Amino acid sequence: MVKNTKLSSVYLFVVFVLLYLPIFYLIYYSFNAAGTMNQFDGFTLEHYTALAEDTRLLTIALDTVRVALISSLAATVIGTMGAIGIYFSRKRRTQGLLMSLNNILLVSPDVIIGASFLLLFTLVGFRLGFYSVLFSHIAFSIPIVVLMVLPRLEEMNPHMITAARDLGASQWQVLKEIILPSISSGILAGFFMAFTYSIDDFAVTFFVTGNGFATLSVEIYSRARQGVSLEINALSTILFLVAMAIVVGYYFIQKQQRTRKKILAVDPTNHEKAVMP
């Protein structure tokens, strides 16, 4: 294995700094007493106390987590069952067709998903709000779950199922004792990805949210359009810490599983877009 030269290490370091600079810029100025993002006038925590008293924002944050949790759980259940269905569909062509449908929703630009869902909800006469956002999030999360679960199914030893059947296991027992345990790391990865996608989504939510309901992304957008407010900076510090904690925690859970079960676990970094064919 060739080692990096000094120059390439410097290059990596520069890219690293550039990637983190905007985030730390936000965090740094969240402690600024001057109230702007240019001149640091003195340390203060007032933006954090303002954030803590901002009940509107806190409600929105709770709603965001609520949507993310419910939608990723629902998407995990439907997506896992769908993946099992795709895996057992005998015909190769059906499998290919199903996968390409799955992929369409994955690659589609957010505006297309948002606009077409808006058309759908309007046609049905569904009121825009919490439920339209929730259903949209479930919809765009399902393909991610399928994408994470399907490779685990293909790695599974199919003879295990035959053996279990021979030993008299029922269909339900096969599912519970053989299939689900062997794909659990994929299910976890799918849930995790779905959750982070839901939390981060802006464009789709923006289209289907209507007036009464907002998620954090939508709220940040409307506040950022009005200009700089250091309350947003304080919020980003907290969100960054939470995201770090979740990702790092997830990384170590996966690593532990990998070494214990010797199953090739899905990296948390296996981003939806990156694994596209």
Added chain:
Amino acid sequence: MVRQRKLLSVPYYLWMGLFVIVPVLLLLFQSFRGMDGSFTLLNITSYFTSPVYLTMTGQSFLYAFLITVMTLLISYPAAYFLTRTEHKHLWLLVMILPTWMNILLKAYAFIGILSQSGMVNQLLAFMGIGAQPLLFTRLSFLIVATYIEIPFMLLPVFNAIDDIDESLTLASRDLGANEWQTFRSVIYPLSLSGVRSGIQAVFIPSLSLFMLTRLIAGNRVMTLGTAIEQHFLVTQNWGMGSTMGIVLIVIMFAVMALTKKRQRGGTR
């Protein structure tokens, strides 16, 4: 038996039908409807005859192309060097971590960084160049979009290079190739599949980053995404918005076809 397994996936089929097939069909129907709801070809004809829409589409394409090229230029060397570090997966995670920060917060950070008296301008003034208007320009859009898309290029390229069998590079070294030759004739050709996925992952979203054009570029930059958002949510001209949506879908399929994984042997 098999039927039971099929039953499991019924919710999935229903859901996908309702949220993939039906919405796309609706978009298609809507593009044939005028403001009053009647059937018309007006949207399509006016899209393809209007210089405004066509230049907008062309510009949108150009921006996406530039963003893709810039992310590739920055990410490819970074991915290559990353594969050669110790604990490469941990370092990769560190590089990708900013993706988990909300995209709007990252865009918002640039409002500060690029503003009239922000960090970049302070630096420019210090260097004696003097403050330049950066925010609400085309350049600022390109910078921020590139920043946001870098991880999506870095990751597939890293995976592709990381997947290369080490014995191949060792063999090439054994046969007397120097590092540059090894890179040129072994690593580079084998990493192209990752580059293709990266292009796909960056180019298509770059056409539709409407929140960035609004926050960072003022109204200087109009991408297809911005135009669609405007027609749907501001001017309420859903027919025209849908027409542009269909154009975007067609472009999406074209890009997917161009960057599709070739059959084995094609690239080797």
